[in-house]
Structures are given as structure tokens and as C-alpha cells.
Amino acid sequence: MNSELSSLQVQDIGEQGLLARLQRFCPPEIIGDDGAVLSTEPGQSLVVTTDVLVDGVHFSEITTSGEDAGWRAVAANLSDIAAMGATPLGITVGLGLPGEVAVSWVEELYQGMTQCLQKYNTPIVGGDIVRSPTTTIAISAFGQVDPLRIIRRTKAKVGDMIVVTGVHGACAAGLQLLLHPELGQNLSDSDSEALLLSADRTVLIHAHQRPKPRLDVLPILWEILDSYTPHSVAGMDSSDGLADAVVQICRASGVGAVIERTQIPLPKQFNHWLTQEQALEYALYGGEDFELVLCLPKEQAYAFVQQLGEGAAIVGKMTDGSTVILHDQTEEYPDQVLNLDRGFQHFSH
Amino acid sequence: MNSELSSLQVQDIGEQGLLARLQRFCPPEIIGDDGAVLSTEPGQSLVVTTDVLVDGVHFSEITTSGEDAGWRAVAANLSDIAAMGATPLGITVGLGLPGEVAVSWVEELYQGMTQCLQKYNTPIVGGDIVRSPTTTIAISAFGQVDPLRIIRRTKAKVGDMIVVTGVHGACAAGLQLLLHPELGQNLSDSDSEALLLSADRTVLIHAHQRPKPRLDVLPILWEILDSYTPHSVAGMDSSDGLADAVVQICRASGVGAVIERTQIPLPKQFNHWLTQEQALEYALYGGEDFELVLCLPKEQAYAFVQQLGEGAAIVGKMTDGSTVILHDQTEEYPDQVLNLDRGFQHFSH
Structure with missing residues (x-):
């Protein structure tokens, strides 16, 4: 220039x-x-x-x-x-x-x-x-x-499946890589697991720099919904993280939820770089992935995921009560209650 | 509290x-x-x-x-x-x-x-x-x-009358009085003309603090327009001053204008406080009065002013060419060309 x-x-x-x-x-x-x-x-x-x-x-x-x-x-x-x-x-x-x-x-x-x-x-x-x-x-x-097609946070019902598009945590990880270029460089040679391939680094940084709003999945959603009895869809985007989205929908709808720890779609770039705990931290609380978090009846949820293949996943379901629980099918981790306190408090000291 | x-x-x-x-x-x-x-x-x-x-x-x-x-x-x-x-x-x-x-x-x-x-x-x-x-x-x-009723800056035609609602300059004068409380206090006793009554001060400050958008005049405008052959209205608000509004409409419509100096409605609170030049300065360049500046064919313009009484005035008309001239019917002042350079340049050093 x-x-x-x-x-x-x-x-x-x-x-x-x-x-x-x-x-x-x-x-x-x-x-x-x-x-x-x-x-x-x-x-x-x-x-x-x-x-x-x-x-x-x-x-x-x-x-x-x-x-x-x-x-x-x-x-x-x-x-x-x-x-x-x-x-x-x-x-x-x-x-x-x-x-x-x-x-x-x-x-x-x-x-x-x-x-x-x-x-x-x-x-x-x-x-x-x-x-x-x-x-x-x-x-x-x-x-x-x-x-008739407005997606609202208030519309989730007990028994709805929680469906998410895309992978979660990539954007927040990309930001950390930009802010701390030494991450994943394995400079100390002490931990061979912590190495992040250069190509994977690029993918994650790109996820941060160029996130995509998921306007593309709406026509697929409507097509599926049109083939079943009409009903309303609950949902929001994951701009403040997956945990925030599920908690917000539960609060607004007066229901609880169980999220299956092992079902949360993570970026494959995390595989050899982050521990399972670190990866989940990014996915649940990282935010700005701008994926959709939708609550759909079982049949529609399965049809949606079938249509999108790896582009969507069922991560849990809405339950009676008001708590949002992170559950581990493999029983390696105890149940954990999710709330918003873990999220960003923009005005804190 | x-x-x-x-x-x-x-x-x-x-x-x-x-x-x-x-x-x-x-x-x-x-x-x-x-x-x-x-x-x-x-x-x-x-x-x-x-x-x-x-x-x-x-x-x-x-x-x-x-x-x-x-x-x-x-x-x-x-x-x-x-x-x-x-x-x-x-x-x-x-x-x-x-x-x-x-x-x-x-x-x-x-x-x-x-x-x-x-x-x-x-x-x-x-x-x-x-x-x-x-x-x-x-x-x-x-x-x-x-x-069919959208008011646009581009729709002014040669021969249209320039109609303004309300008085002009009150808001800017009110701001100056807030910033410089000594104004109009006649502290020096040297100039008896410069005294501003306390009640008048209050009115001008209130004009600054609580300006009113002129949504109230639209039904009156439509009623008048409906009784004539349908046509479009040009106009904008006076948020950056009367001069700016007329210049902007002229630019957008590709016409010129003549504004009659003595026809500009000034706040009566200016009478014993400001010189004619100072008053005009506030009215033309002060801004934030949020009055409407409309361009209407002659008959509609007169009907509008008749309807609003002292609440509106014809201040000039649209002309051939591209210059906006401030004219004095009494010939006390020479013609003056108005442009935007006199207005605020928000980013200047």
C-alpha cells in the first residue's frame, strides 16, 4: 500500500x-x-x-x-x-x-x-x-x-433434543493462539502432546477471524419441520458459548437440561493439542463460534442431524426441573451443574 | 436519592x-x-x-x-x-x-x-x-x-416553497447558556441590550434539553397533500442547522435555493438578547432543533402554514442552479452564498 x-x-x-x-x-x-x-x-x-x-x-x-x-x-x-x-x-x-x-x-x-x-x-x-x-x-x-418460524428461547419443551451445528470452541482457541503465539509450539519439548500442527493452527485462527453465521442451515431446518406436524422451535446462537446458550434457553423456557460430555462436537485440531478438559472448557465457555443451538422433538432432531451429517450433532436433551447438568456417559467424570457464573462478567474489576 | x-x-x-x-x-x-x-x-x-x-x-x-x-x-x-x-x-x-x-x-x-x-x-x-x-x-x-408518502431529500423541484416548522436556533443557544452561564447576565452593565430574562433563559435551555421530534405535524401534512394532486415531498430535519438542511436538499435534488433572511422564524427569547447577526448564526448553523424543513408546491405550502399558524413559516424557495443564497428583502445585507464549510467538521484538529 x-x-x-x-x-x-x-x-x-x-x-x-x-x-x-x-x-x-x-x-x-x-x-x-x-x-x-x-x-x-x-x-x-x-x-x-x-x-x-x-x-x-x-x-x-x-x-x-x-x-x-x-x-x-x-x-x-x-x-x-x-x-x-x-x-x-x-x-x-x-x-x-x-x-x-x-x-x-x-x-x-x-x-x-x-x-x-x-x-x-x-x-x-x-x-x-x-x-x-x-x-x-x-x-x-x-x-x-x-x-410461524420464529426461533425463540422460550419454546423449549421437556423431552426436546438439543441439537448443535458445527464444532465448538474453535473460535476461542483461535483467539488464544493469536494472543499467545507460543501456545502449542511445544518449545520446552517436555510434553509431546502439546504440539499443534501449523495447518491446524491456521484453521483455528481462521475460525476466530472469519466465523460464519449459520444462515445456511435454516432452509434445511424448515424443510424437515415442514414434513412433520407444525410446531415451534427453541434456540439461539452460541455467541457466548455452548453452556451459556443451553442455560439461557432453559431459563427462558422454564426447563432443565442434560448435556452429554462426550457428544459435544470439538474441532479435530484439538485432538493432539489439548486435554479433554481444556477442549471442553473452550467448547462450553469460549463463545463466538456463532453456531446454532436448537431444541427439537426427537424425530426432527434425528432427521436434521442425518441431513447435515458431521455438520450437526445431538448433544443432550431438555429435562424437568431447572438445572443444566453436564453428564459423562463413560462415568469417568461426575455430573457437573452448569451456570452462567463461569461465563464472562464484562464489568468485573 | x-x-x-x-x-x-x-x-x-x-x-x-x-x-x-x-x-x-x-x-x-x-x-x-x-x-x-x-x-x-x-x-x-x-x-x-x-x-x-x-x-x-x-x-x-x-x-x-x-x-x-x-x-x-x-x-x-x-x-x-x-x-x-x-x-x-x-x-x-x-x-x-x-x-x-x-x-x-x-x-x-x-x-x-x-x-x-x-x-x-x-x-x-x-x-x-x-x-x-x-x-x-x-x-x-x-x-x-x-x-407514497416517503419524504426524500432528492425530491425538491424548482419553484417549491421551503417550509419550516417551529423556530430555529433555540437549541444551540440553550446549549451555549448551559456551557457559559455568564451569557446574557449583563454583568458589566455596559450593554442593556444583552440582558436575557431568567424565564427566557429557562425556555432556551429547555429547548436544548428536551427537543421534540415533529412527528405531530405529519398527519397535518398528509391531510393537506391528500386534498391536492398526489406528488412527492422533499425534506429533512434541521438536526445540523437550517443552512445544512437546505444545502443538503439542494445537493440531493440538483437545485438551488433562496432563503429570505427576514422570514426565518427565530425564538422570541432572542429579541432583546442577541443581535440580528448572532440570532441568524444560531438559526442557520446551530442545529439540533429537530424541526422539519420541507419543500412543497406553493398552494400546499400556504395551506400547511395556514393550518399551523405560527408553528410554521415559508422561508424561501427552490431555484434553478445549484447555489443556496441568503437574501435580504430589506436590502440591508448583500446576498450571501451558504455552504456546508461553515458547519461542524467533527474530526478537525
Whole structure:
């Protein structure tokens, strides 16, 4: 990149100058009014979701490329849309920027956002750019959903199977590998189990940098559900980890759950690198995998997993009561009660 | 207020604790999913708008009460909805908060938001609360609009009258009075014209603290338009000042404009306090009055003003060309070309 270009700061071109550069990322007909106009199809409900990402908390402007930050911000929001059973219509982007942020970083941010958005035919329909001491990305995403197909946390019933898409823990492990490059390098030569192959490292880091919202599984889900008696689906995404998702659904639905320890799909890259305990820690509490956690009646659950093959797994079921228990079929480990205290407390000292 | 309560900080109760306290401001059926579900009426389009407000830039956590910050943030977004000709459906609130922010300030913020929202029957339908070094409020607002009634900046035609609601400059003057309490106190006794009555001071400060989005004038506008041949309306709100609004509409529509200096409605509180030049400065460039600036054919413009009485005024008209001229009918001042350079450049050094 031209070094003059890359050293250009936001304060050098001002809000209007920056807006002019970023307009190429938005459909031209949508720019320049007080708001954007979208249409939902007749009979569809609107789904709205919002996320705020802060430099130094959710990403680091220094260690995260603009493209990765942009992709991840969009993926998180589209994952929320998917978790409601909806199809995305558009997003708005609110940016808070210190004057000394590189214009190139902001352009890369939009590049990353549009790369992810294009995979799901979703436009940036509006936004706001303001001065701030802290780089902040506030995204709202809009989608539409058939009111009969809304996925809600409250709809789980005793006896429902807990079905998850994808593998769990890869994203959090990828972040740790980025933050601590010495991990898995086996530098001490003392523990041959701790070696992580370079190709596996790349896969995990990529899982962190480019997570994919699971909008792709919704048509498969509807097809299966349409062949059975109609009923509602419970679920959410695993943005705060698998444990959080199951606990949240249980709380909202007033049920309990048993998760089978050995059924949780883990990244195969963990195999020779992490102990079973470490792997489970990432899968349960790591978060940001943006997989779907769904509660389905037995037959539909099996049909869904059969259809997706290795892309989905039944990890447990909903029970009477209110506790979420991690159970080991092999009886190697005692039952363990899962709750949210183990998760991130963003404001703690 | 209980001093223990008022000294409680966000970091003392964490994200979940704060969420639990704020849920009373949201409709219960809407909480706790990955997204909120809203319905537009059949045949209506969706309007989406977003704004980011930053502590120290758009408000000051120290000098702005939580209630005022909340009211103003909501008013700005609902004003954008009004400026599109739409009716609000709901808002989402993304909050970035330092751990040491007082919980009472955040609760007051929500109090102020809901006070404004309740006037317009609009719920908070979702949000996100995250840790940030800088208090940040990112609001997205959603509305619905009859596609034939969307107000756009691009629709102005040569010959259209420029109609404004309300008075202009009050909000910016109110802010100056808050920032510089010595203004208008006539402390030197040297200039008897510069005295501002205490009641007038209160009115101007209130205009800053509690601006009102002009959703109330839309039914009047539609009623008038319905009695004439159907056609589109151009317009926007005056959130960045009257000059900015007219210049933006002219740019978007490819026309010019003449604004009559003496026709701009000024707050009567300015009369004995400010010179004509100072008053005009506030009205043209002050911003945040959240009045509507509309371009209407002559007959409709007159009908609108007749209906609203002192609540609206014709301030000029759209012309051939591309310049926006401030003209003085009394010929005391020469013509002046208005452009955006005079406005705020948020990122300047």
C-alpha cells in the first residue's frame, strides 16, 4: 500500500471526506436521507438485532486487521438474525472513531463487512460516523421471518433434543493462539502432546477471524419441520458459548437440561493439542463460534442431524426441573451443574 | 436519592445486574431473544435510522443529566423517522459504558429515553450493553411509512416553497447558556441590550434539553397533500442547522435555493438578547432543533402554514442552479452564498 495513503488519518479528511470514501460500500439509492427504506415481504415479521463492539474489549485495532474486525462484527449480527430463524435484509453501521485512526483501517473494516455481507446478499443501508476517543462499531441488523418460524428461547419443551451445528470452541482457541503465539509450539519439548500442527493452527485462527453465521442451515431446518406436524422451535446462537446458550434457553423456557460430555462436537485440531478438559472448557465457555443451538422433538432432531451429517450433532436433551447438568456417559467424570457464573462478567474489576 | 444507591457503579453489579435493572424499561415480551420481532402493517415500508452519541462529544456525562441525555438521544432518532415521513415502531439501544459509571446515571438515561418514547408510543425493543472506556449511546430507530408518502431529500423541484416548522436556533443557544452561564447576565452593565430574562433563559435551555421530534405535524401534512394532486415531498430535519438542511436538499435534488433572511422564524427569547447577526448564526448553523424543513408546491405550502399558524413559516424557495443564497428583502445585507464549510467538521484538529 502507498505509504502516504496508509498514514492518512481520519482527522485529515473529516467526517464528510470519510463518508465520501465509504459510500462505495453501500447501494447508491440508499444513501443520503435521514433514514433507509426497506421492504419486508407480505406476511413476514421484522427481526431487529443490535451489537456494540469496542476497541480493546471485543477486538484490538492493533492486533485485529480492519477486515477481520469488519467480518466478525457483521457475522455476529447475522448470526443473531439466523438465531431468530430470519433472513437478513440489511444492516446499519454506527462508527465512533478517534481522529488519529488510519483511514485505511476504516476502509478495510468496510471491506471486511461487505465481504461477509455479500455472502448473504445483505446491504449496508445506513449509518452514522462520529468522533470518539474509543473506536466503536455499533451494528444493527434487520431481517424478515415467517411469524410461524420464529426461533425463540422460550419454546423449549421437556423431552426436546438439543441439537448443535458445527464444532465448538474453535473460535476461542483461535483467539488464544493469536494472543499467545507460543501456545502449542511445544518449545520446552517436555510434553509431546502439546504440539499443534501449523495447518491446524491456521484453521483455528481462521475460525476466530472469519466465523460464519449459520444462515445456511435454516432452509434445511424448515424443510424437515415442514414434513412433520407444525410446531415451534427453541434456540439461539452460541455467541457466548455452548453452556451459556443451553442455560439461557432453559431459563427462558422454564426447563432443565442434560448435556452429554462426550457428544459435544470439538474441532479435530484439538485432538493432539489439548486435554479433554481444556477442549471442553473452550467448547462450553469460549463463545463466538456463532453456531446454532436448537431444541427439537426427537424425530426432527434425528432427521436434521442425518441431513447435515458431521455438520450437526445431538448433544443432550431438555429435562424437568431447572438445572443444566453436564453428564459423562463413560462415568469417568461426575455430573457437573452448569451456570452462567463461569461465563464472562464484562464489568468485573 | 439514597447515597449508597447513587454511588453504585456499573462494575459493582456487572452486565447481568445492569440488564436486570433496565428490563423494566422494555416491554416484557420483547426481552431475551437474539433479536426483537416487530410487525409493519401491510403495504407499509420499513424506515431505519441510526445515531451514535459519545460522552464528551455529543453530551457530557458530567454536565448532562442522564435523563436529558436519554431524551435527546431518542428525540434525534425519532426526528429522523419523522423526517422520512414515517411513524415510529421501536428503537434499539446499544450502550458502551466504563465500569465506573454510576448505575443511577444509566437508570436516569433510560428514564429520559422512555419519557420521550412514551410521548410517541414507541417501545425499546432490544439492545446491547458492553464495557467501553467511553460512554457511548448507539440508537437505531425503526418506523413504517406508506411508500407514497416517503419524504426524500432528492425530491425538491424548482419553484417549491421551503417550509419550516417551529423556530430555529433555540437549541444551540440553550446549549451555549448551559456551557457559559455568564451569557446574557449583563454583568458589566455596559450593554442593556444583552440582558436575557431568567424565564427566557429557562425556555432556551429547555429547548436544548428536551427537543421534540415533529412527528405531530405529519398527519397535518398528509391531510393537506391528500386534498391536492398526489406528488412527492422533499425534506429533512434541521438536526445540523437550517443552512445544512437546505444545502443538503439542494445537493440531493440538483437545485438551488433562496432563503429570505427576514422570514426565518427565530425564538422570541432572542429579541432583546442577541443581535440580528448572532440570532441568524444560531438559526442557520446551530442545529439540533429537530424541526422539519420541507419543500412543497406553493398552494400546499400556504395551506400547511395556514393550518399551523405560527408553528410554521415559508422561508424561501427552490431555484434553478445549484447555489443556496441568503437574501435580504430589506436590502440591508448583500446576498450571501451558504455552504456546508461553515458547519461542524467533527474530526478537525
